Amino acid sequence: MTQKTTVEAAEGQHDLFINREFDLPLSLLFKAYSEPALLEQWMSTNVRKLENKAHGSWRFETTDPQGNIVFSAHGTIHTFLPDQKIIRTFEMDNAPFGVQLEILEFEAVTDRTSRLRMHTVYETVALRDQMLKLPFRQGLNMAHNRLQEIVSQLA
Amino acid sequence: MNLRRDVFQAIADPTRRAILLLVASQAMTAGAIAANFDTARPTVSKHLQILTECELLRQEASGREMIYHLNPMKMKEIADFLEPFRLMWEARFDKLEAVMKAYQAQNEQKS
Numbered sequence: 179m180t181q182k183t184t185v186e187a188a189e190g191q192h193d194l195f196i197n198r199e200f201d202l203p204l205s206l207l208f209k210a211y212s213e214p215a216l217l218e219q220w221m222s223t224n225v226r227k228l229e230n231k232a233h234g235s236w237r238f239e240t241t242d243p244q245g246n247i248v249f250s251a252h253g254t255i256h257t258f259l260p261d262q263k264i265i266r267t268f269e270m271d272n273a274p275f276g277v278q279l280e281i282l283e284f285e286a287v288t289d290r291t292s293r294l295r296m297h298t299v300y301e302t303v304a305l306r307d308q309m310l311k312l313p314f315r316q317g318l319n320m321a322h323n324r325l326q327e328i329v330s331q332l333a
Numbered sequence: 334m335n336l337r338r339d340v341f342q343a344i345a346d347p348t349r350r351a352i353l354l355l356v357a358s359q360a361m362t363a364g365a366i367a368a369n370f371d372t373a374r375p376t377v378s379k380h381l382q383i384l385t386e387c388e389l390l391r392q393e394a395s396g397r398e399m400i401y402h403l404n405p406m407k408m409k410e411i412a413d414f415l416e417p418f419r420l421m422w423e424a425r426f427d428k429l430e431a432v433m434k435a436y437q438a439q440n441e442q443k444s
Contacts, residue, residue: 185415185418187415196422198422200433201434202433206436207429210433216436220425220431220432310415310418
């Protein structure tokens with residue numbers, strides 16, 4: 179069975195790709211990323227600010243039932259092309275992960291299905307691997323498509 | 334045992350990855366594998382030894398020749414290292430899909 183979500187993280191690189199096919203029309207997939215009320219639902223966070231335009235910025239905040247902030251992140255929007263592309267930065271507050279550049283590409287597969295390709299660039303290889311929680315230094319290279327295919331057939 | 338190889342170190346090498354790809358399509362003798370590379374035969378043998386030690390390949394004697402098979406379970410074990418990260422995104426995107434389907438149903442009702 180083909181996996182709906184795939185992750186490509188080549189060894190020694192400071193970026194990774196996440197791909198996903200959705201059983202949703204393109205416009206709805208894009209809406210999930212641009213409408214604060216919808217974003218809040220699937221991300222389980224509060225959208226404090228979301229300016230969907232070039233030079234806009236965003237801020238998310240998650241609080242526990244006592245009102246303490248348990249997660250907050252912010253960034254700047256560089257490109258906002260409806261139903262096509264979002265380029266933005268992402269930085270978690272009070273966390274040692276640095277800033278990430280995110281390039282999100284949206285496309286229709288059929289009238290009812292769509293695809294998202296998310297390219298995340300980290301400051302360093304170490305930060306990316308830390309994010310992946312890879313328990314080894316010289317890691318694997320699952321970016322090799324054929325190997326990945328073989329492995330996913332086994333799953 | 335210090336001879337035991339780290340599996341990730343084993344597949345970090347491009348020639349060894351190429352060997353895995355070859356053997357993935359069909360089990361092959363050492364000679365047939367070596368014929369696919371410009372590298373000297375002893376170098377290929379060394380790669381095969383490393384891949385066998387870390388159990389990515391299995392050996393089977395066939396007459397005087399040794400046949401190499403891919404060990405799919407070990408390959409799966411490697412893939413599983415990215416699995417927690419992938420599953421986190423899978424869950425997040427599943428939720429996105431569910432939220433948007435509910436939204437779509439709601440809007441269709443209204444119209």
